[in-house]
Structure formats: C-alpha cells, structure tokens
Amino acid sequence: MTKIFLQILRLFLRRLRPVLNQMRERQQNIHRPKARRYSSRRRRKPSYVPIYADTNSNMPTEVINPDCDSGYSREIDSCPMPPCLSSAQIVSRGLQFDDIEINNLIGSGGFGAVYEGCYGGRRVAVKRINIFNKNKRAAVESFKAELAALRLKHTNIVRTILASAGDNFSDCAIIVMEYAGDLNLQQVINDSRDPLPRERRITYSLDIANALFYTHDNGIAHLDVKPANVIITPDDRCKLADFGCCQTVQDEIDEGHVSPTQRSYLTGTFAYRAPELLRGDVPTTKADIYSYGVTLWQMLTREQPFAGENQHVVIFGVVAYHLRPSFTTTVLNNMDEAWYVDAIMQCWSPKPEQRPTATKLLEKLSSKTLFKW
Numbered sequence: 001m002t003k004i005f006l007q008i009l010r011l012f013l014r015r016l017r018p019v020l021n022q023m024r025e026r027q028q029n030i031h032r033p034k035a036r037r038y039s040s041r042r043r044r045k046p047s048y049v050p051i052y053a054d055t056n057s058n059m060p061t062e063v064i065n066p067d068c069d070s071g072y073s074r075e076i077d078s079c080p081m082p083p084c085l086s087s088a089q090i091v092s093r094g095l096q097f098d099d100i101e102i103n104n105l106i107g108s109g110g111f112g113a114v115y116e117g118c119y120g121g122r123r124v125a126v127k128r129i130n131i132f133n134k135n136k137r138a139a140v141e142s143f144k145a146e147l148a149a150l151r152l153k154h155t156n157i158v159r160t161i162l163a164s165a166g167d168n169f170s171d172c173a174i175i176v177m178e179y180a181g182d183l184n185l186q187q188v189i190n191d192s193r194d195p196l197p198r199e200r201r202i203t204y205s206l207d208i209a210n211a212l213f214y215t216h217d218n219g220i221a222h223l224d225v226k227p228a229n230v231i232i233t234p235d236d237r238c239k240l241a242d243f244g245c246c247q248t249v250q251d252e253i254d255e256g257h258v259s260p261t262q263r264s265y266l267t268g269t270f271a272y273r274a275p276e277l278l279r280g281d282v283p284t285t286k287a288d289i290y291s292y293g294v295t296l297w298q299m300l301t302r303e304q305p306f307a308g309e310n311q312h313v314v315i316f317g318v319v320a321y322h323l324r325p326s327f328t329t330t331v332l333n334n335m336d337e338a339w340y341v342d343a344i345m346q347c348w349s350p351k352p353e354q355r356p357t358a359t360k361l362l363e364k365l366s367s368k369t370l371f372k373w
C-alpha cells in the first residue's frame with residue numbers, strides 16, 4: 001500500500017516539477033533585470049553575441065559587419081553600425097560578455113534603464129535599452145548612436161566600455177559604462193540643501209564645455225545636453241553622459257553641420273532643444289551650445305526651464321518669438337553675475353552662427369576663472 005502511495009506521489013512530483021521550475025523562473029525575472037541572464041552560466045547563452053568596443057583606431061562608421069547586418073540594422077540605413085569586434089579582438093582584450101553582473105536599478109530614461117553592476121572587477125553602469133518599447137526603431141537608433149561614444153576618451157565624458165545588441169536585437173541591447181557617480185547635475189540642482197556657489201558652478205560649466213569641445217572636435221554633436229545627462233563624480237567634477245541622440249558631424253566642421261544623410265528623428269528634451277531643431281532643420285553642434293546655455297541658466301536659477309508650461313505653447317514661443325527661460329530682476333541686477341548671464345544669452349541666441357563655439361566658451365570661462373571671479 002505504502003509502495004503504491006509513494007509511486008503515485010513520485011509521479012505527481014515529477015509532473016509538478018516543470019510547473020514549479022517555470023514559476024520560480026518567472027519570479028526571478030520579476031526581481032531581476034532580464035539582461036542578468038547573460039551572467040548566469042547555467043542558462044544557454046545567445047548563439048552569437050556581437051560585442052562593440054573601442055578598437056583603438058578610427059572607427060569606420062560606414063562599415064557594417066555582415067554578422068550584425070540583419071533586421072533593423074539593414075532597415076536603418078541612415079545610422080550604420082560600427083563594426084563588431086572580431087573574436088580575436090575580444091579574446092586579446094579580455095572582453096567577456098558573460099561576466100557582466102547587473103545589480104540595482106539606478107534610474108530609467110526614454111529607451112531603457114540604467115543599472116549599477118560589475119564588470120571585470122570594476123563598478124560599472126549598465127544601460128539596458130528596451131528594444132520592445134513602443135518605438136522600436138528609435139530604440140535601435142538610440143543604441144547605434146551610443147556606439148559613437150565608444151571612441152570618446154575624455155575625463156569629462158562617461159567612458160563607454162562595451163556594447164552589445166544581444167542576438168541581433170532579438171532580446172535587449174546593453175551598453176556597459178564606467179560608473180561615474182551617484183548623482184547627476186539635475187539632482188544637485190533640485191536639492192536646495194546642496195549649495196551651488198559660483199566657484200562650483202564655474203567648475204561645472206568648464207567641465208561640460210570641455211566635454212563639448214572634445215565631442216565636437218571628434219565630429220560628434222551630442223544633441224541631448226541637459227543636467228540629467230551630466231553625472232557628478234565623487235571628486236565633484238562633471239562627466240557628460242547619454243549619447244543616445246548624438247550624430248556624427250561629417251562636413252563643414254567649422255559650421256558644425258551634420259550631413260543631411262545623417263539626420264535622425266531622435267531628439268532631446270524639448271525645453272533644451274534649440275529652435276532650429278524644433279523647426280526640423282539640420283542639426284549642428286551649435287544645438288549643443290543652446291542646450292548648454294539652458295543648463296547654465298538652471299545652475300544659476302536652480303529652476304526647471306518652462307516648468308508647468310504647455311509644451312506646444314513653449315515650442316511655438318521658442319521658435320516664433322525667441323522665448324527663453326527667464327531671469328529674476330535680482331539675478332539681472334547682480335553685477336557679479338552679469339558676465340555669466342551674458343554668456344547664457346549668447347549660448348541661446350536664435351541663430352546658430354551667433355552662438356559661441358565650445359572653444360570660445362572655454363576661452364571665456366577660463367579667463368574669468370583666472371582673473372575675474
């Protein structure tokens with residue numbers, strides 16, 4: 001009798017096991033970001049995981065690795081993928097996609113979320129781009145734009161370590177970056193207990209201008225400059241992050257024009273967007289200078305640009321009537337801030353050619369730091 005009972009119980013448990021396993025798996029997926037499965041050795045790895053990383057050479061953006069050229073990448077011809085690393089390069093540089101550990105969520109943005117993680121014994125930030133959001137095309141384009149940051153190496157720019165589109169975008173795309181700091185500039189601005197005196201503001205302004213100078217000099221327009229995309233490092237310096245909207249500047253570097261073939265429909269946050277971008281004109285590096293001006297304004301006023309105002313009314317005002325965030329009379333009457341206010345106004349001039357270049361801004365800011373402040 002006992003034997004029969006045990007037999008039945010065994011059969012029942014055998015049937016139940018897959019169901020229990022499935023339930024456990026589902027539960028784990030709720031608490032854990034999906035990308036973590038790459039770090040689990042028990043699970044099957046994607047058959048081919050293309051890895052992009054800085055190749056220590058000039059990245060020929062027009063070359064598309066045939067292995068990566070399927071599906072969306074072929075569809076988005078305006079935004080070619082840089083070549084993946086060859087397996088030899090991956091081995092020689094010790095890159096291992098399997099070893100990425102993804103932990104706590106830091107925050108989420110338009111196309112995905114950023115997690116704190118660990119890679120090669122280093123603390124990293126892992127951006128997981130959600131390819132399956134409502135605008136898949138834009139998400140894929142944003143991932144490809146971020147690849148441009150792989151070759152940017154500058155103290156004021158968040159270092160991108162590697163990126164992968166998973167199994168040809170079939171799962172999710174991830175970007176592994178250095179962990180730059182616990183706070184971004186927007187959070188500092190919002191925290192009234194965190195003082196933002198002039199010296200600190202000028203240091204930040206210089207850091208961001210340095211990042212823009214280097215970016216523009218490397219033929220890239222960031223196109224989403226805003227305090228939320230500036231990370232504050234533990235030693236209280238700035239690093240520009242989030243190259244998900246950036247575009248390469250091909251011709252006419254002096255004017256900072258982006259070739260019309262490179263035009264994208266990816267756009268930054270409306271309050272920081274230059275009028276020519278709102279009009280749908282060809283973006284230039286001067287669009288970054290406009291957004292930089294709004295960022296400087298925010299550091300000075302510690303307010304949100306156009307807070308609570310209707311987006312369409314603001315866009316119309318900015319384009320048609322040169323509407324800009326306002327200064328209080330106290331700020332305008334403060335002679336100590338006159339130069340800073342003037343610099344902000346120059347940055348958000350209606351015509352791109354009237355705005356200073358990052359080089360000019362650096363010259364001015366440095367001279368003020370040395371002699372006048």
Ligand SMILES: Nc1ncnc2c1ncn2[C@@H]1O[C@H](COP(=O)(O)OP(=O)(O)OP(=O)(O)O)[C@@H](O)[C@H]1O
Pocket residue numbers: 106107108109110111112113114125158177178179180181182183184224228229231241242
């Ligand atoms: N390399 C990094 N190190 C530390 N924190 C980071 C890093 N990159 C991004 N973050 C933080 O992760 C959060 C989410 O960043 P993300 O760029 O996805 O969103 P966002 O900039 O707020 O929005 P959007 O992308 O829509 O403009 C932000 O709080 C940002 O400060």
